[in-house]
Amino acid sequence: MPAARETLEARARILRAVRGWFEGQGFLEVDTPARVRSPGQEVHLDAIPAGYASGVGGLRPPAPSAGGIGDPSRVPEKDARWLITSPEYHMKRLAAAGLPRIVQICKCWRGGESGPHHRGEFTMVEWYRAGAPLAALADDCEALLRAAAVAAGRDPAALGFAAPFARTTVRELWTRHAGIELGGDEDAAALRAKAVAAGVALGTAAAWDDIFYQVFLDRIEPRLAAGGPTFVFDWPAPLAALARPKPGDPRVAERFELYAGGLELANAFGELTDPVEQRRRFEDESRIRAARGGQVYPIDEALLAALPDMPPTSGIALGFDRLVMLVLGAADIAQVVAFGDQE
Amino acid sequence: MYDTSDIRKGLKIMIDGSPYSIVEFQFVKPGKGAAFTRTKMKNLLTGAVLERNLRSGDKLEPADVETKKMQYLYADADSFIFMDTTTYDQVNIPKATVGDSAAFMPENTNVEVLFFNARAVDVSLPNFIEQPVVEADPGHRGDTATGATKPVKISTGASINVPLFISVGDIIKIDTRSGQYIERVGRA
Numbered sequence: 001m002p003a004a005r006e007t008l009e010a011r012a013r014i015l016r017a018v019r020g021w022f023e024g025q026g027f028l029e030v031d032t033p034a035r036v037r038s039p040g041q042e043v044h045l046d047a048i049p050a051g052y053a054s055g056v057g058g059l060r061p062p063a064p065s066a067g068g069i070g071d072p073s074r075v076p077e078k079d080a081r082w083l084i085t086s087p088e089y090h091m092k093r094l095a096a097a098g099l100p101r102i103v104q105i106c107k108c109w110r111g112g113e114s115g116p117h118h119r120g121e122f123t124m125v126e127w128y129r130a131g132a133p134l135a136a137l138a139d140d141c142e143a144l145l146r147a148a149a150v151a152a153g154r155d156p157a158a159l160g161f162a163a164p165f166a167r168t169t170v171r172e173l174w175t176r177h178a179g180i181e182l183g184g185d186e187d188a189a190a191l192r193a194k195a196v197a198a199g200v201a202l203g204t205a206a207a208w209d210d211i212f213y214q215v216f217l218d219r220i221e222p223r224l225a226a227g228g229p230t231f232v233f234d235w236p237a238p239l240a241a242l243a244r245p246k247p248g249d250p251r252v253a254e255r256f257e258l259y260a261g262g263l264e265l266a267n268a269f270g271e272l273t274d275p276v277e278q279r280r281r282f283e284d285e286s287r288i289r290a291a292r293g294g295q296v297y298p299i300d301e302a303l304l305a306a307l308p309d310m311p312p313t314s315g316i317a318l319g320f321d322r323l324v325m326l327v328l329g330a331a332d333i334a335q336v337v338a339f340g341d342q343e
Numbered sequence: 344m345y346d347t348s349d350i351r352k353g354l355k356i357m358i359d360g361s362p363y364s365i366v367e368f369q370f371v372k373p374g375k376g377a378a379f380t381r382t383k384m385k386n387l388l389t390g391a392v393l394e395r396n397l398r399s400g401d402k403l404e405p406a407d408v409e410t411k412k413m414q415y416l417y418a419d420a421d422s423f424i425f426m427d428t429t430t431y432d433q434v435n436i437p438k439a440t441v442g443d444s445a446a447f448m449p450e451n452t453n454v455e456v457l458f459f460n461a462r463a464v465d466v467s468l469p470n471f472i473e474q475p476v477v478e479a480d481p482g483h484r485g486d487t488a489t490g491a492t493k494p495v496k497i498s499t500g501a502s503i504n505v506p507l508f509i510s511v512g513d514i515i516k517i518d519t520r521s522g523q524y525i526e527r528v529g530r531a
Contacts, residue, residue, distance in 0.1 A: 044377050112378070203401045210398060213376035216524030217396040221373060241375055257374060266374065 003336055009322045010152040010338060017151030018125060018320070019105065020121050021144055026105040027127060032090035034107065038300035039082035042241065043209070046111035047082035047297065048120070063080065074197075077298050083109035086317055087126050088242065089303045091221035092271065100130040105320065116332045117263060120341060123320040128271075130311045135238045137316045141258050142197070145229070145323070147164040152327045159327065160260075165229040170236060170252070178219040184236035195196045206232035225262035232257050242278070243269035258318075261326045267315035271299045276309040345403040355387070357405040358395065362387040362459050373394070388464055409458045415448050423448075425456060426465075429430045430467035436463045444468055446456060446501035447519040463505050468519040474498060475531040492524075 003011070022029065027250045039047035041241055045048045087104050094102055106125045129136055149156040156162050174182040188208040195202055195215050224230055233256045234246060240253030254270025272278050282299045287297050324336040334340050345356060354365045363384040372378045397403070397529055398410060413425040413434070413449040423436040423445070433526045436456065438445065440463055447468055449453065457465040468531040472526055478496035495511075516525040 042375055044372070044375060112371060113370070115372075118370055118372060202393065203398060205398060209376055213373050214396065214398065216376070217371065217374055217379055217381070225490070235374075239375065267374070 003334075003338055007328060007330070008048045008150070008338060009325075010328055013151040014148045014324055014327060015105070015302055017147045018144060018323075021147045022103045022127065025101065025140075028052050028099055030091065030094055030099070030102045031106070032084075032087045032094070032104060034086055035081040035092070036280070037078060038089060038298050038303070039086045041282045041289070041297065041299070042085065042294070043285050043288050043294075045085045046294065047085050050081045050083045053079045053081055066143050072217040082297065085110050086124060088315065088317070089300045091126060091128055091307045092242075092310060092315070093303060094173045094315075095128045095271075095313050095315070096132060098305035098309075100311075101128070103127040114341070116334075117322065117325075119321070119333050119337070119340045122333070124317050125323075126315070128313050128315040130313045132314050134233070134268060134270045134314050136257060137314050138256060138258070138327050139163070140316070141165075141231075141266055142229075145260070145326075146320070147322055148327050150280075152324075154327055160228040165182065165231055165258070166227065167233060170232055171234065172335055173224070173232065174317050177223045178215055180215065182236065184238070204240045205223065212236065212239065224259045229258065229260035232259065235266070240272075240274050241281070244272040244274070254314075261329075263319075263322045263326055265322050265326065266316055266318035268314060270311065271313045271315050273307050273310045273312065275304045278307060279304055323326075344382065345405055347378075347397050347399050347401060347403070349403070350382060350397070355408050356384070357406045358384070359391075359402040362408045362409075363393065366392070373461065375472065387459065390395050407460050411456050411458065413454055413456045415450060415452045415454055417450060423466075425454070428453070434463065440464065441466045446454065447472055447497055447517060447522065449474055449498050470515055470519060471525065472519055473516050473528055474516050476505070476511050476513050476515060477511060479505075 017027070018299065033150060035050040068308060086108055087106055091102060091104060103125065105123065105125050107121055109121050111120065113120055127140070142161070145161045146156045149159050149161055171182050174180045178198050180198050188206060189209050191208060194204070195211055200215050202211060202214055205214050234252040235255040237245060237251055237253055240255060241254040243253035246252050246254050256268050257264060258266040279299070285298065288298050289342055321333050321336055323334060324330070328337050344355065350365055350519055351366055355365055359458070363386055365382055365384050365488040367383040369381045370378065371381045378450055379396045380399070381396050383394050387406070391511070405455060412428045414428050416424045418424070422437050423441055424433055425434055428434050430461050441448065444466060449472065452468065452472060456463050457467070457481070474497040476495045477498050480493065491507050494502045495505050496502055497508060501522070503515070503522065503524050505515060508529060509515060512531045513527050514529045514531055516528050517523065518525055
């Protein structure tokens with residue numbers, strides 16, 4: 001048991017406080033499938049195989065000689081199941097079905113992720129607010145962090161949670177910390193030239209996002225880690241994923257990330273509800289996954305079919321284990337979970 | 344070639360033409376981006392520490408470096424002659440490669456020699472040596488402003504500041520990194 005008893009008790013109190021806070025805000029707690037056909041198209045997220053749909057191999061797995069359970073490449077794509085990397089697709093379908101405020105606290109799984117801030121299996125808090133601007137989710141985060149601190153017996157002011165958190169943009173950070181004027185619509189070659197001129201060692205990075213994150217890790221992230229809790233808004237359009245373009249500046253997307261205590265705590269989107277644009281992005285991401293030799297997952301047709309019914313909605317995912325780390329001052333995620341992968 | 348999944352403490356890789364040894368590393372994955380390995384590494388030629396975020400999939404060139412245990416034998420006009428304590432092979436290493444460290448390298452000192460592309464590039468001394476004082480001025484009044492010390496010499500000719508009670512024939516312990524006197528350990 002890597003976590004101390006007091007830590008597990010504090011974790012449980014924080015969890016109760018988070019649930020209570022959402023209930024007080026009129027959220028409906030939902031429970032969507034953990035094993036899904038489409039675990040997400042994100043280029044850099046790898047899902048973990050989870051057998052087959054019930055009725056295929058769910059009850060009676062095929063013999064290992066036939067491919068074996070856990071080898072979805074051997075069964076029809078529609079029957080293969082994967083553990084969710086995030087509950088977002090099914091939650092968006094519930095939002096499209098007319099549930100205005102929903103929250104889920106669930107396990108998610110990501111292959112190949114292991115480090116002081118990463119575990120292959122972790123707990124996510126994900127919520128959606130229909131008709132609310134992105135900034136409303138930032139307000140939610142501030143309130144949640146304060147509630148979590150109080151629940152754990154910590155002073156929110158001592159953790160830097162008392163005053164409103166800093167709010168900045170990706171462009172501002174790049175100008176200030178990297179000396180680079182970031183457009184968001186420059187091509188990868190132009191971005192690379194800017195980064196090289198600023199003295200960033202890029203290695204073989206050629207893709208837009210790879211260049212972006214090399215600069216981010218080398219120049220920006222250490223400065224964010226040294227500061228107080230900060231919302232970083234307006235991510236460049238190539239990093240939009242499921243976010244809609246910002247009205248008035250389509251070079252950036254309606255997305256923010258919350259950084260606190262050196263942790264990337266939450267990621268929020270003004271949700272894209274245009275099924276044509278969403279399909280185009282899914283197909284682009286699938287092509288990139290295939291080109292990089294990664295597993296390609298089926299596009300979630302049910303989600304695309306539901307998007308036209310979705311009202312303007314803001315959605316966010318917050319890492320619960322990291323929230324516990326932040327509040328308790330733990331340096332390693334292993335300190336805040338009862339058991340690790342090898343236990 | 345290595346890739347980022349091969350990274351571990353002590354792995355020797357080439358960065359910008361110099362050999363480095365990995366000191367620390369950590370998995371990081373920012374935003375929705377690619378995985379990186381945040382590494383801290385030491386330049387094996389200069390000792391300088393470098394931090395690099397290496398992207399998963401980046402190829403890393405192995406550094407052709409090897410450390411050999413050797414014993415310093417003697418000097419000629421422009422080199423020091425060492426013996427490999429395993430093979431008994433002798434090698435000449437230019438005096439410039441040893442540099443200022445030579446002041447604390449009396450004959451028979453056991454050292455570690457770093458070879459890079461089969462060429463000796465660095466000689467590491469033990470952190471401490473014990474040497475007899477070969478020259479001291481008994482009438483020296485000492486430099487009272489800095490805590491009553493006086494300079495003495497060891498066989499290499501290096502001058503060490505020691506307390507006033509040290510005399511010729513005393514064996515003293517010296518920190519080779521700072522050149523400072525540590526303590527008197529006996530008499531020759």
